[in-house]
Amino acid sequence: MGTRGGAAFRLSALALGFGFLYLPIAVLVAYSFNASRLVTIWAGFSTRWYGVLLEDDKFRAAALTSLEIAAMAASIALVLGTCAGLAMNRFPRFRGRLLFGFMLLAPLVVPEVILGLSLLLLFVAAQGVLGVPASRGVLTVTIAHATFTACFVAVLVRAQLASFDRTLEEAALDLGARPVAVLWRITLPGISPALVSGWLLAFTMSLDDLVVASFVSGPSATTLPMAVYSSVRIGVTPEINALATLFLAVVFTMVALAFWLMARQERRRIGAM
Amino acid sequence: MIGLGIWGRRALIGVPFLWLAVFFLLPSVIVAGISFAESADAIPPFRPLLSLTSAGLQSHATLANYRELAEGCLRVYATSLGNAALATGLCLLIGYPVAFAIARAPGMWRHLLLFLVILPFWTSFLIRVYAWIALLQPSGLINRLLLAAGLVETPVPLLYNGFSVELGLVYSYLPFMILPLYGSLSRLDETLLEAAADLGAPPWRVFVAVILPLTLPGIAAGMLLVFIPAVGEFVIPDLLGGPDTLMIGKLLWQEFFDNVDWPAASAVAAALVAVLTLPLLVAQRLIGRERAA
Numbered sequence: 305m306g307t308r309g310g311a312a313f314r315l316s317a318l319a320l321g322f323g324f325l326y327l328p329i330a331v332l333v334a335y336s337f338n339a340s341r342l343v344t345i346w347a348g349f350s351t352r353w354y355g356v357l358l359e360d361d362k363f364r365a366a367a368l369t370s371l372e373i374a375a376m377a378a379s380i381a382l383v384l385g386t387c388a389g390l391a392m393n394r395f396p397r398f399r400g401r402l403l404f405g406f407m408l409l410a411p412l413v414v415p416e417v418i419l420g421l422s423l424l425l426l427f428v429a430a431q432g433v434l435g436v437p438a439s440r441g442v443l444t445v446t447i448a449h450a451t452f453t454a455c456f457v458a459v460l461v462r463a464q465l466a467s468f469d470r471t472l473e474e475a476a477l478d479l480g481a482r483p484v485a486v487l488w489r490i491t492l493p494g495i496s497p498a499l500v501s502g503w504l505l506a507f508t509m510s511l512d513d514l515v516v517a518s519f520v521s522g523p524s525a526t527t528l529p530m531a532v533y534s535s536v537r538i539g540v541t542p543e544i545n546a547l548a549t550l551f552l553a554v555v556f557t558m559v560a561l562a563f564w565l566m567a568r569q570e571r572r573r574i575g576a577m
Numbered sequence: 578m579i580g581l582g583i584w585g586r587r588a589l590i591g592v593p594f595l596w597l598a599v600f601f602l603l604p605s606v607i608v609a610g611i612s613f614a615e616s617a618d619a620i621p622p623f624r625p626l627l628s629l630t631s632a633g634l635q636s637h638a639t640l641a642n643y644r645e646l647a648e649g650c651l652r653v654y655a656t657s658l659g660n661a662a663l664a665t666g667l668c669l670l671i672g673y674p675v676a677f678a679i680a681r682a683p684g685m686w687r688h689l690l691l692f693l694v695i696l697p698f699w700t701s702f703l704i705r706v707y708a709w710i711a712l713l714q715p716s717g718l719i720n721r722l723l724l725a726a727g728l729v730e731t732p733v734p735l736l737y738n739g740f741s742v743e744l745g746l747v748y749s750y751l752p753f754m755i756l757p758l759y760g761s762l763s764r765l766d767e768t769l770l771e772a773a774a775d776l777g778a779p780p781w782r783v784f785v786a787v788i789l790p791l792t793l794p795g796i797a798a799g800m801l802l803v804f805i806p807a808v809g810e811f812v813i814p815d816l817l818g819g820p821d822t823l824m825i826g827k828l829l830w831q832e833f834f835d836n837v838d839w840p841a842a843s844a845v846a847a848a849l850v851a852v853l854t855l856p857l858l859v860a861q862r863l864i865g866r867e868r869a870a
Contacts, residue, residue: 310780314678321675322693325751328708331718335711388593398590407597413857415809417826418846421833422604425843428621429607451600454593483585512701515811529703536707536816548704555699563692
């Protein structure tokens with residue numbers, strides 16, 4: 305496969321594959337700068353849709369709600385997922401471990417419509433029996449998002465713990481450190497890459513979720529995907545293109561930064577060798 | 578950690594365990610229960626399974642929701658499974674060469690290409706599906722290119738049919754296929770391929786006899802990661818599909834939001850879990866084995 309034919313084949317696979325993945329996004333971004341209201345006919349460059357978007361209270365309020373929910377849900381998910389990951393990694397046997405493992409994996413694959421429906425029915429039942437939650441909104445969406453994103457955090461934490469060097473912990477314990485201090489000063493810093501990426505993953509998943517939020521939210525809280533969805537159902541508008549472009553710009557910048565940092569680290573490591 | 582004490586141990590296990598029991602396990606039991614309830618004009622819109630009357634404890638459990646599902650909606654399940662299976666196959670066909678090329682790319686390029694595969698994960702799913710609407714419309718870019726090239730006389734119906742749903746599924750889930758395939762392909766032992774070539778195997782033979790069997794775990798993982806979420810997909814059939822392309826996720830949504838028939842929606846959910854149980858069990862086995870390895 306090292307022939308010239310092989311190289312041409314690989315290049316065209318990359319070009320076609322990435323063309324397919326990125327062409328729709330490129331067109332979407334291009335039409336956010338269209339002067340016309342139509343998203344199909346190019347009528348010259350303009351930034352007017354960004355102005356319209358920034359003055360749209362509906363999207364601003366929804367974006368703030370989404371950010372608030374995502375930050376809270378990701379933080380809860382980080383705590384839950386880290387505890388679960390540590391428990392599964394460190395305690396090879398306890399009563400209910402099989403069930404625990406199942407509950408940690410199942411939400412990763414259960415369709416969103418089912419997660420949303422089942423949590424809504426729980427909240428309705430709890431309201432009927434206990435009187436809480438009094439109404440559905442930010443709190444119920446946060447709980448729902450924390451629940452399924454915690455399982456993703458647990459996967460990342462377990463993966464990192466699997467390659468974690470336990471001798472450091474043992475050394476600290478031998479030197480007289482209390483177990484809690486070992487956890488705080490050795491274990492958690494040691495798995496910090498998983499904690500950071502776990503929080504970020506939970507945050508973006510919460511920010512991106514339409515289906516679960518639509519089920520468990522109430523009239524008091526509209527998240528950004530819910531607002532986008534209701535205007536997309538009516539029709540394609542350049543305002544949504546502008547919103548999507550801003551969103552993509554933030555993500556691209558963050559990912560590019562991470563890429564640059566990793567590349568720099570790798571160059572340093574190679575330089576040091 | 579070893580000596581964290583009984584309370585530390587209880588907290589580490591107990592807090593997430595209780596949370597998941599309350600917010601995942603219990604809701605699943607409630608859905609299963611309500612799927613046997615009668616729908617009613619009330620708040621919440623169903624009749625309790627049990628009620629206490631003068632005649633004693635009475636059960637109102639019924640199989641009617643499942644009967645209706647079996648009579649009216651088998652086609653929806655067939656469409657969903659068929660769409661998901663086709664999308665899985667197409668993702669494999671497109672994803673394998675891409676993953677192969679990424680695994681063969683020189684160092685820095687490999688990082689960059691992997692980032693470009695992962696990037697869509699971090700951007701909005703809804704927006705990526707939405708992007709296709711403008712492209713596929715009768716007045717959209719693709720139709721205008723086809724018309725300009727003289728390939729068609731009138732715009733081709735590309736949107737709100739089986740084609741657009743399939744395209745949306747393949748587009749959205751392609752990264753889920755590429756990543757596990759890349760994982761398998763990047764661990765491939767180069768010397769095995771050289772040995773096969775030195776022994777006179779033509780490239781296709783090397784692929785079929787060496788590369789393909791060695792990357793089977795990646796293929797299986799990728800197929801499950803595409804198939805399982807695609808079966809229950811809601812956004813894609815809703816935004817890109819038409820009346821003939823109803824899928825289970827959308828059916829559940831309609832029963833719940835449009836018909837306000839919660840028991841029917843619960844029955845749809847329970848039947849969907851039943852349909853997905855086999856692939857889910859396979860997935861859990863695979864994840865467990867991967868972890869053990």
